[in-house]
Amino acid sequence: MIKVHHLNDSRSQRVLWLLEELGLDYEVVRYERDPATRLAPPALLAIHPLGKSPVIEDGGIKVAETGAVVEYLLETYGQGRLRPPAGTEDARRFTYWLHYAEGSAMPPLLLKLVFSMLPERAPGLVKPVVKGISKKTLTSFVDPQIRAHVGFWEAELGRSEWFAGDQFTAADIMMSFPVEAGADRAFDVDTQPRLKAFLERIHARPAYRRALERGGAYSYA
Numbered sequence: 001m002i003k004v005h006h007l008n009d010s011r012s013q014r015v016l017w018l019l020e021e022l023g024l025d026y027e028v029v030r031y032e033r034d035p036a037t038r039l040a041p042p043a044l045l046a047i048h049p050l051g052k053s054p055v056i057e058d059g060g061i062k063v064a065e066t067g068a069v070v071e072y073l074l075e076t077y078g079q080g081r082l083r084p085p086a087g088t089e090d091a092r093r094f095t096y097w098l099h100y101a102e103g104s105a106m107p108p109l110l111l112k113l114v115f116s117m118l119p120e121r122a123p124g125l126v127k128p129v130v131k132g133i134s135k136k137t138l139t140s141f142v143d144p145q146i147r148a149h150v151g152f153w154e155a156e157l158g159r160s161e162w163f164a165g166d167q168f169t170a171a172d173i174m175m176s177f178p179v180e181a182g183a184d185r186a187f188d189v190d191t192q193p194r195l196k197a198f199l200e201r202i203h204a205r206p207a208y209r210r211a212l213e214r215g216g217a218y219s220y221a
Contacts, residue, residue, distance in 0.1 A: 001026060002019065002027070002057070002058045004054060005029050005044065005047050005048075005053055005055040005056070006029065006030055006031065007030075007040050007053035008030070008032055008215070008218070009220065010033075010040075010054070011054060011066045011102075012066070013211065013220075014174065015054045015056065015066065015069050015070070015073075016028065016211035017173055017176070017208050018082070018170060020208070020210045020214075021207040022073065022081065022082070030215075031043060031044055040052065048062075050064075052064065058072075058076070065102075066101075066102060066174065066177075067101070067174065070098065070170050070174060074170060082169050083169055090165035091164075093171070094169055094170075097163045097164055098174050101171075102174075104149070106178055108145040109181050109185070109186055111137075111142045111145075112138065112142050112143070112185060115142060116138070118131075118133075118134045143186075146182065149182075150186070150187045153178075154195055157197075161201075162198075179195055179199060180220035181220055183195070183199065184220050203221060
């Protein structure tokens, strides 16, 4: 049976969702973030040298990194499901979004989180300086980057109902976390009707809801 090393409020929620969409049996090993630092617990270091989640174990095979896990599960168990036919334009879009979700979409959202948290964690004497630097970085660099990405997502969903065409695919599972995280901390979803509709569609999927039951609390839903 597939074992998923799952961290609460993290990218690994997508792996549980994919497993539910594929109808596969799996075991969830839960890890909880430190409530003060929001970092993963040291126990994950025993599973992977970077101490990150998700990691899956499938017999003697261990796979880390969400995109790599998604590709492994589709290649091993997908039987052509949740991906467009090879050689098509939708297949090329699928590959793009599969990698874009972590490679391009998440870095500015992570920067938004880090620079928003810095002032409250800075020592008292330097707090005003840190606050000024953080605000300048957010307004001059991070926020414009996020606006560009969000505008791109909204426009792309005008081409088709889903990110890689007219059919739901694992690319939409990969993009769920950037869109959910962005809606939580970086943009007003009511100003982006296509992204809002995308979130409503994925949140209504039975497999998504079953994954929430298996994974536990997930604030981005």
